Amino acid sequence: MKRTIMTALMIAGTTASVLASGKLNVVSVYPDYGWLASQVGGDHVAVSVLAKGTQDPHFVDAKPSFLVALHKADLLLVNGLQLEVGFLPPLLQQCGNAKIQPGAPGYVDLSTFIKPIEVPVGGVDRSMGDIHPYGNPHYHLDPRNMAAIATGLAGVFAAADPAHGAEYAKNGEAVSAQLMSLDAEVAHDLSPLKGAPVVAYHATLDYFFLHYAFNVVGFVEPKPGIKPSPVSLMELEKAMRDKGVKLLIVENYEDIKIADKIAGDTGARVAVIPSYTGGAPDAQTYPALMRAIVHDLLGASRG
Ligand SMILES: [Zn+2]
Known part of the structure; x- marks a missing residue:
């Protein structure tokens, strides 16, 4: 090297x-x-x-x-x-x-040009997950x-x-x-999903969910960067059934198999999305990425 x-x-x-x-x-x-x-x-x-x-x-x-x-x-x-x-x-x-x-x-x-969300209050420790301490x-x-x-x-x-x-x-x-x-x-095109209860794999879309008014019920990862355990998955599936979650959103580099299993257990549909520019053939520019995500979410929610 x-x-x-x-x-x-x-x-x-x-x-x-x-x-x-x-x-x-x-x-x-x-x-x-x-x-x-x-x-x-x-x-x-x-x-x-x-x-x-x-x-x-x-x-x-x-x-x-x-x-x-x-x-x-x-x-x-x-x-x-x-x-x-x-x-x-x-x-x-x-x-x-x-x-x-x-x-x-x-x-x-x-990041100095934006206002971060989910900034831990009162100090940072490992219980908050592995990779989003600030x-x-x-x-x-x-x-x-x-x-x-x-x-x-x-x-x-x-x-x-x-x-x-x-x-x-x-x-x-x-x-x-x-x-x-x-x-x-994007806000206009996503209006059919406004308030929809969803589960995502990782906290990648939290700014997106907040701005476009999705109802995030939970994550496949129990905390950012922490792999799911059998117990955390059981709790997640229960929450999904209780809240009627029909849409499970997974970044295309994450573990799609786990998502498919959860979807199979709960009757939700999986939207596999690109989450960075260049992440899919139809997402080669930033505007194309945003439109590809919208397309994938609407497609999965329609079944
Ligand atoms: Zn992250």
Whole structure:
């Protein structure tokens, strides 16, 4: 691995000089913010993305290509709220790029542009689950958050590249407006499911559920990042029967078999959804992702 990394960094050095085209090199950990960065940055940014939309965002396998990208980045867009805690810190230590270290201007924590939900009150301990100790990190599935981040990114890009600041501001406004109209469209299309009792696998859609007024009865995971036990599944199935849950929503990288079993036991239907941009063939942009989720939820609820 060490030798691969060295080779990768040598290639990175070469690429950086070849790429001296005046563009801002932006690396986004997740594809949704990569999409957003491209919209806001237009021709003046070169965006690369580390994680794939088909991967569980908590457990991204690091590849040597990540170090290449990080080494030459001017800006690094992180989700924050500890979503990357399992894989990003060692990569930052190894990438040899002071510009994007935590605390440097090139380290952009996008969670600072939104208001997190499910922030534990009165301190953090392990009883709250494994992976969400500072609030729910899956804020990208509320388009209003993405609109706020678009505006934030316009400011970040302008600070890094003042010559194109006016263009970034204009693009930021345009994509914000596009996202707000996407939000209205999604709210309209989901109106048949307003108030519907649902169960989800993980807390990935909590911002989405809150904003679009779903009634979340429970999760397959008893706490974020904690695998279900026979007892927790029994309790969940009882709650689903009691509350008449007909829709069980599962991210497409989670354990579909458990979901199918629960659905078989309770008579609910399973919606297997992409939850990050690129997570399915029909979800290659952020607006397409939101529409794919709506489509999958409506399809499963109709049977
Ligand atoms: Zn999570």
